[in-house]
Amino acid sequence: MAEGTQPEVLFWVGCAGSFDQRAQKITKAFATILDKVGVSFAIMGKEEMCTGDPARRSGNEFLFQMMAYNNIQLLNGYEVKKIVTACPHCFNIFKNEYPSLGGNYEVIHHTTFINSLINEGKIVMKEGGAFKGKKITYHDSCYLGRANQIYEAPRAVLEALDVELVEMKRCKTNGLCCGAGGAQMFKEDEPGDKRINIERSEEALATGASVIAANCPFCTTMLMDGVKNKEKEDEVQVLDIAEMVAQSI
Amino acid sequence: MHIIQQILFVLLVAAAVFLFARKVREIRRNINLGKDEKINDNPAARWKNMLLLAFGQKKMFKRMTPAILHFFVYAGFVIINIEILEIILDGIFGTHRMFAPYLGSLYPVLIGIFEILAALVLVSCAIFLVRRNILKLKRLNQSELNGWPKTDANAILITEIVLMSLLLTMNAADFNLQQLGSEHYHPVGAFWVSGFIAPLFNGMSEGALMGLERGAWWLHIVGIFAFLNYLPYSKHLHIVLAFPNAYYAKLMPQGEMKNMPEIQNEVLYMMEPDKAPTDLDPNAAPPRFGAKDVTDLSWKNLMDAYSCTECGRCTANCPANMTGKKLSPRKIMMDTRDRMEEMSKNIDANKGSFVEDGKSLLHDYITTEELRACTTCNACVEACPVSIDPLSIILQLRRNLVMEESNAPQEWNQMFGNIENNMAPWKFSPDDRDKWVGEMG
Numbered sequence: 001m002a003e004g005t006q007p008e009v010l011f012w013v014g015c016a017g018s019f020d021q022r023a024q025k026i027t028k029a030f031a032t033i034l035d036k037v038g039v040s041f042a043i044m045g046k047e048e049m050c051t052g053d054p055a056r057r058s059g060n061e062f063l064f065q066m067m068a069y070n071n072i073q074l075l076n077g078y079e080v081k082k083i084v085t086a087c088p089h090c091f092n093i094f095k096n097e098y099p100s101l102g103g104n105y106e107v108i109h110h111t112t113f114i115n116s117l118i119n120e121g122k123i124v125m126k127e128g129g130a131f132k133g134k135k136i137t138y139h140d141s142c143y144l145g146r147a148n149q150i151y152e153a154p155r156a157v158l159e160a161l162d163v164e165l166v167e168m169k170r171c172k173t174n175g176l177c178c179g180a181g182g183a184q185m186f187k188e189d190e191p192g193d194k195r196i197n198i199e200r201s202e203e204a205l206a207t208g209a210s211v212i213a214a215n216c217p218f219c220t221t222m223l224m225d226g227v228k229n230k231e232k233e234d235e236v237q238v239l240d241i242a243e244m245v246a247q248s249i
Numbered sequence: 250m251h252i253i254q255q256i257l258f259v260l261l262v263a264a265a266v267f268l269f270a271r272k273v274r275e276i277r278r279n280i281n282l283g284k285d286e287k288i289n290d291n292p293a294a295r296w297k298n299m300l301l302l303a304f305g306q307k308k309m310f311k312r313m314t315p316a317i318l319h320f321f322v323y324a325g326f327v328i329i330n331i332e333i334l335e336i337i338l339d340g341i342f343g344t345h346r347m348f349a350p351y352l353g354s355l356y357p358v359l360i361g362i363f364e365i366l367a368a369l370v371l372v373s374c375a376i377f378l379v380r381r382n383i384l385k386l387k388r389l390n391q392s393e394l395n396g397w398p399k400t401d402a403n404a405i406l407i408t409e410i411v412l413m414s415l416l417l418t419m420n421a422a423d424f425n426l427q428q429l430g431s432e433h434y435h436p437v438g439a440f441w442v443s444g445f446i447a448p449l450f451n452g453m454s455e456g457a458l459m460g461l462e463r464g465a466w467w468l469h470i471v472g473i474f475a476f477l478n479y480l481p482y483s484k485h486l487h488i489v490l491a492f493p494n495a496y497y498a499k500l501m502p503q504g505e506m507k508n509m510p511e512i513q514n515e516v517l518y519m520m521e522p523d524k525a526p527t528d529l530d531p532n533a534a535p536p537r538f539g540a541k542d543v544t545d546l547s548w549k550n551l552m553d554a555y556s557c558t559e560c561g562r563c564t565a566n567c568p569a570n571m572t573g574k575k576l577s578p579r580k581i582m583m584d585t586r587d588r589m590e591e592m593s594k595n596i597d598a599n600k601g602s603f604v605e606d607g608k609s610l611l612h613d614y615i616t617t618e619e620l621r622a623c624t625t626c627n628a629c630v631e632a633c634p635v636s637i638d639p640l641s642i643i644l645q646l647r648r649n650l651v652m653e654e655s656n657a658p659q660e661w662n663q664m665f666g667n668i669e670n671n672m673a674p675w676k677f678s679p680d681d682r683d684k685w686v687g688e689m690g
Binding site: 031195198 | 311501502503504505506508509512513515516520538539566568569571573574576622623625626628630644647650652657658660663665668669673674677679681682683684685686688689
């Protein structure tokens with residue numbers, strides 16, 4: 001971006017996608033897809049900053065407003081028009097909360113973006129892909145699902161992968177949280193009898209799926225921990241939809 | 250004799266309406282303890298919500314068994330009210346079944362339909378009592394319901410059963426009187442349900458039957474007026490407030506948190522001092538950030554609290570609650586109403602103005618442990634059939650905790666520090682943010 005060219009889209013990586021080792025794989029997978037398809041994209045690189053989501057949701061509005069101010073200055077300075085992100089929390093903030101603060105962009109979640117690339121015929125899955133016919137369950141993240149009513153695009157991508165989709169009982173509007181939202185990712189659970197990610201992972205494992213598909217780096221981490229806790233990590237993978245697509249083209 | 254009954258009846262109606270109106274004014278005042286907020290955008294979408302969510306009970310149908318039973322009770326309530334109109338007019342004018350001559354052969358059909366509904370209400374309420382007290386459904390037996398809330402719930406169901414039984418008894422006795430050719434009792438024929446009860450009263454004298462019919466008639470209508478006046482003290486108020494509450498429901502995406510323009514501006518003036526207004530009153534009291542008490546919440550939050558019928562769908566769907574944490578969105582709503590009513594009593598006792606009582610919604614009713622357990626997943630908001638938003642209250646209280654009390658767990662304070670210093674919630678150097686690029690194949 002700093003080079004003065006105007007790429008098609010800004011890929012907003014997000015903190016998890018940038019720093020978390022597991023989530024970096026999702027970032028790389030999505031960048032691979034964009035490269036292969038020939039979508040010109042930019043990243044903010046070292047200039048990217050936290051959107052302020054965990055600060056705002058834990059109650060620290062000052063810190064959120066600081067981050068929002070700085071990010072909007074930066075994005076507007078680069079005349080960013082279109083943002084794609086692999087994090088539903090960043091997506092929600094950009095789409096719903098930055099506009100009233102002066103940040104107006106077309107914002108797309110990566111699962112929706114991938115789905116349109118498939119529909120436009122730009123992504124073509126290879127014959128007999130890695131997931132063809134496999135039993136797969138899909139976890140709706142709260143911030144893509146209930147928060148923004150995006151339920152179908154990620155499922156359409158899974159359909160294009162020719163998987164056998166098995167839904168959990170609590171899905172779509174009734175989807176169960178992974179336990180990370182509302183800044184819970186950054187602290188221990190409050191006292192209780194179970195961790196939320198265990199509850200959700202048990203439900204996902206009960207479907208008998210060999211892959212739990214996710215759309216959020218935080219959900220991915222939470223569900224992987226849950227699967228490990230149940231000692232199923234050798235049989236069941238937790239993968240972001242971008243990773244599944246990257247392996248199939 | 251008749252004229253005394255008519256006078257008594259008119260006095261009863263006047264008293265019932267007067268008392269109810271007085272309580273309605275009090276509730277209106279209590280809701281207005283909340284902060285003013287304009288909610289009048291997009292009326293078309295709002296009417297649609299009222300039609301689908303309140304009138305059509307759309308969200309109830311996520312769980313079929315209670316949805317169908319509840320629908321019977323709801324339809325019964327709305328439709329049987331047409332007969333209440335006749336009963337009230339009969340009471341005032343000293344007539345009996347005054348609509349019968351006008352409706353002709355349609356009359357027994359209408360009453361028949363009302364009776365079937367009455368029977369369905371009766372059976373549904375009985376099943377509801379079983380679900381609550383014998384099957385002990387978890388959502389209807391959680392700790393926040395101990396004491397008055399459980400009594401309230403059972404009282405409502407039992408009252409409805411009694412009222413419906415009285416209606417059917419009245420009609421059954423009426424039929425027996427018709428057969429005896431009793432003056433005053435129009436020969437409209439047996440009704441669809443009470444026709445089966447009528448044989449129980451065979452052989453009773455005309456006087457006894459009239460006593461039974463009049464007794465049931467009076468108890469029924471007195472019961473209705475008593476129930477009307479019980480509503481504002483009860484969780485059952487949802488039958489009224491579900492409608493405006495759906496109209497005023499949040500229309501923006503569920504994921505969107507309400508902005509705080511006062512803080513937005515403070516940050517703006519800090520970053521761009523030339524934009525700061527110069528005519529600020531230096532002596533103005535600093536605003537309170539977030540909500541500590543019900544008076545800091547919006548009036549819509551307070552109307553939410555009065556609309557809650559404590560069904561617990563929010564709590565049953567709350568990931569924190571189902572994994573044993575203290576948070577229960579239903580309790581958040583019940584606490585908000587309890588605190589509001591405590592303030593209301595305080596205002597009444599102190600000639601119309603609130604005298605500081607050293608208490609607040611935060612801490613005295615809702616604890617930090619409850620607030621910190623929320624994942625902001627919106628499951629409670631999605632689950633509520635009457636458009637209540639418990640998350641809105643939780644987030645406003647969290648803002649107060651963090652910004653006014655600096656009350657956050659240690660890990661959150663570290664997260665805040667990391668965001669401020671490293672631009673990420675973890676302790677990584679901003680220089681490493683794009684390190685993954687170099688690792689791409």
